[in-house]
Amino acid sequence: MNINLISDTVTRPTSGMLKAMMNAEVGDDVFKADPSVNALENKVAELFGREASLFFPSGTMTNQTAIKLHTNPGDQLICDKYAHVYNYEGGGVSFNSGVSCKLVDGHRGMMTAEQVEAAINPPDFYHSPLTSLVCIENTTNKGGGACWDFDELKRIGSVCKKHNLGYHLDGARLWNALVAKNESAKQYGAIFDTISVCLSKGMGCPVGSVLVGSKANIDKALRIRKILGGGMRQAGYLAAAGSYALDHHMHRLAEDHQKAKEIGEVLQGLPYIKKVEPIETNIIIFEIDESRLSGEQFVQKLGENNIYIIGMGQGKLRIVTHMDYTAAMHESFLNILKRL
Numbered sequence: 001m002n003i004n005l006i007s008d009t010v011t012r013p014t015s016g017m018l019k020a021m022m023n024a025e026v027g028d029d030v031f032k033a034d035p036s037v038n039a040l041e042n043k044v045a046e047l048f049g050r051e052a053s054l055f056f057p058s059g060t061m062t063n064q065t066a067i068k069l070h071t072n073p074g075d076q077l078i079c080d081k082y083a084h085v086y087n088y089e090g091g092g093v094s095f096n097s098g099v100s101c102k103l104v105d106g107h108r109g110m111m112t113a114e115q116v117e118a119a120i121n122p123p124d125f126y127h128s129p130l131t132s133l134v135c136i137e138n139t140t141n142k143g144g145g146a147c148w149d150f151d152e153l154k155r156i157g158s159v160c161k162k163h164n165l166g167y168h169l170d171g172a173r174l175w176n177a178l179v180a181k182n183e184s185a186k187q188y189g190a191i192f193d194t195i196s197v198c199l200s201k202g203m204g205c206p207v208g209s210v211l212v213g214s215k216a217n218i219d220k221a222l223r224i225r226k227i228l229g230g231g232m233r234q235a236g237y238l239a240a241a242g243s244y245a246l247d248h249h250m251h252r253l254a255e256d257h258q259k260a261k262e263i264g265e266v267l268q269g270l271p272y273i274k275k276v277e278p279i280e281t282n283i284i285i286f287e288i289d290e291s292r293l294s295g296e297q298f299v300q301k302l303g304e305n306n307i308y309i310i311g312m313g314q315g316k317l318r319i320v321t322h323m324d325y326t327a328a329m330h331e332s333f334l335n336i337l338k339r340l
């Protein structure tokens with residue numbers, strides 16, 4: 001039995017999802033003539049209480065499109081130092097948009113409204129880049145799946161309004177936050193200008209992300225997606241997987257969260273584990289006491305037992321639970337951990 005905990009992106013479609021994909025009605029989405037893509041886009045827009053949404057092949061392209069539509073070359077965006085848009089999108093912020101990032105030293109990937117306001121360059125001081133966008137990430141990836149306090153997000157939203165800044169949410173794992181904190185998508189739709197969500201992580205789809213916002217912004221996004229080469233033809237086979245996931249896979253995320261907590265409890269009790277970060281959703285970040293065992297040795301020992309996890313750098317290791325991590329795998333993993 002292989003137990004793959006490197007990411008929640010390793011899931012494969014369930015038989016129910018495959019059936020939905022095989023039965024999808026499709027057309028050419030570049031001509032907006034794919035009924036399954038249109039149905040998914042309507043569904044997501046409605047879920048967030050917004051006018052429109054657009055289907056994308058990846059979360060990276062969704063975020064990059066949002067950044068492009070909110071900025072002009074030379075501008076600056078504000079994000080936490082852990083942000084995916086800064087760390088893990090290949091420098092796309094500068095490559096695609098000619099924009100720089102002002103990094104905020106937040107807590108587990110989360111900033112305060114005061115920190116955001118202090119990071120804005122005065123617009124009349126023409127020597128510094130013009131601040132035009134704030135990017136938030138919920139849940140935070142590098143921050144260990146932490147969930148934002150919604151009131152803080154509202155306060156940052158007010159700062160954006162006051163200073164006329166765009167407000168984008170990288171919600172690759174927003175579904176996990178909604179389930180963990182019992183929040184609604186509409187709450188988020190009401191305060192952000194644009195939101196990107198991934199269907200290929202906890203939701204278990206093979207491919208797919210969606211950008212949601214006003215009709216004007218999504219019209220702009222359609223043009224940018226075209227330029228980035230993200231226009232797909234009979235994409236309805238993939239969109240059908242997304243609609244299926246929204247109907248069937250959202251509430252089960254609580255199981256992933258529960259399993260992550262149980263793994264964290266076992267890790268906490270092991271003598272060679274120095275620290276386990278608080279676990280709120282499906283990501284566990286922890287540190288090994290390197291005087292007893294190196295992180296690499298730990299990863300290798302697990303690998304010998306067909307259990308796969310990855311390092312995050314700076315001595316930190318990461319485990320991510322997901323749909324394909326079954327109860328039997330969970331039991332086996334916990335037993336192996338205790339004996340290791």
Ligand SMILES: *Cc1c(COP(=O)(O)O)cnc(C)c1O
Pocket residue numbers: 058059060061063084085137139140141170172173198200
């Ligand atoms: C996974 C992820 C993305 C999108 O990544 P893709 O690999 O392009 O799907 C964006 N933001 C965060 C926080 C992520 O974890």
